[in-house]
Amino acid sequence: MKYASLVAVVLAGPALGLSTAASGMAVESPAAPDAKAGSTELLYIDQDRALRAIGGDGTGDRAVGALTDVYRAQWSPDGKAVVVEGNRDGVNALYVMSAAGTGVRRLTFGPASALGPDWSPDGKQIAFIRCGTGGQCNLVTIPASGGVPRVVSRPGQISDPYCYGPDYERAVAWRPDGRALAVGVWCDDDSGGDYTAIVSAATGAQIGHVYGDDVSWSPNGKQIINHAWSTTYDGEPPVVQLRSAAGSLIRRVSPPSTDAIGWEQPVWSPDGRTVAYARSAQDYGARSAIVISGLDGTRPRVLMRGAGYPDSPPTPQDWRTRP
Numbered sequence: 001m002k003y004a005s006l007v008a009v010v011l012a013g014p015a016l017g018l019s020t021a022a023s024g025m026a027v028e029s030p031a032a033p034d035a036k037a038g039s040t041e042l043l044y045i046d047q048d049r050a051l052r053a054i055g056g057d058g059t060g061d062r063a064v065g066a067l068t069d070v071y072r073a074q075w076s077p078d079g080k081a082v083v084v085e086g087n088r089d090g091v092n093a094l095y096v097m098s099a100a101g102t103g104v105r106r107l108t109f110g111p112a113s114a115l116g117p118d119w120s121p122d123g124k125q126i127a128f129i130r131c132g133t134g135g136q137c138n139l140v141t142i143p144a145s146g147g148v149p150r151v152v153s154r155p156g157q158i159s160d161p162y163c164y165g166p167d168y169e170r171a172v173a174w175r176p177d178g179r180a181l182a183v184g185v186w187c188d189d190d191s192g193g194d195y196t197a198i199v200s201a202a203t204g205a206q207i208g209h210v211y212g213d214d215v216s217w218s219p220n221g222k223q224i225i226n227h228a229w230s231t232t233y234d235g236e237p238p239v240v241q242l243r244s245a246a247g248s249l250i251r252r253v254s255p256p257s258t259d260a261i262g263w264e265q266p267v268w269s270p271d272g273r274t275v276a277y278a279r280s281a282q283d284y285g286a287r288s289a290i291v292i293s294g295l296d297g298t299r300p301r302v303l304m305r306g307a308g309y310p311d312s313p314p315t316p317q318d319w320r321t322r323p
Helices: none
Strands: 040-045 051-055 071-074 083-087 092-098 113-119 123-131 138-144 150-153 163-166 172-174 180-187 195-201 206-211 213-217 222-227 239-244 250-251 261-268 276-279 289-294 303-308 316-319
Touching: 040 071, 040 150, 051 261, 071 113, 071 316, 083 113, 092 123, 123 172, 123 180, 138 163, 138 180, 172 213, 180 206, 180 213, 195 213, 206 222, 213 261, 222 261, 222 276, 239 261, 261 316, 276 316
Parallel strands: 092 113
Antiparallel strands: 040 051, 040 316, 071 083, 083 092, 113 123, 123 138, 138 150, 163 180, 172 180, 180 195, 195 206, 213 222, 222 239, 239 250, 261 276, 276 289, 289 303
């Protein structure tokens, strides 16, 4: 059984409705505002699928635009704009707006779905997964100003056994040097779990792979964080992991998952020192949250609390330094 790509953190103490024993990790209450953290802003999707942003110190929670049915979103490299995957008319399409949520313009058109976008490091292109009505999905780029999409990678260019090309449930992550992209791919059960291909931005050819999903590159491109299911694929919710850029496991960042709690959708802080991820409530009695911790899982603190199961948790999308 696979779980939706949504994560959170264990909430400490009875006031948060969950004991530390349930998580295996004590999570601090929201910390006093921190001047440095306050200069950053985390983009997230709330439980009603609306786009919001909150300061890294937990203050200044605000709506970003008025789009509904939002599924993915990313800040532009300069932090002044946002690309959003939303559904206004029954088709998932991409929209670009200012960081304040104004000046919304549609970027993709037609019956094909546009999914999981990310900006190129120079801000000139946006990569995404495009799925036609026949079900085939390709990795595509389009000028951020609008224009004709270009197919970067087709299913036949994904060379690993049991995997068949970009997956409509996954997202794209551009490596900071602009020369490669991570793209979630669809695999059958013989692959052992979810999987991310690393492809050349120039040719679309596969040049590597990572076990797990929702890859986020470190600011220097030397490491990634992602979430992954058990290597035995026993149906437990995922955990957040730190890996080398080549995919080698360095350590687990989140606590172990349980039947009640999963840990997913991590993003790096702008300075590369901390990560934010979601705790998803997988059972009644658990509550979701967005948590911030060190790369080794130390000093976790709740940035914001979500609702209880079975409501969808708030999910981190991207983290910027305020311009």
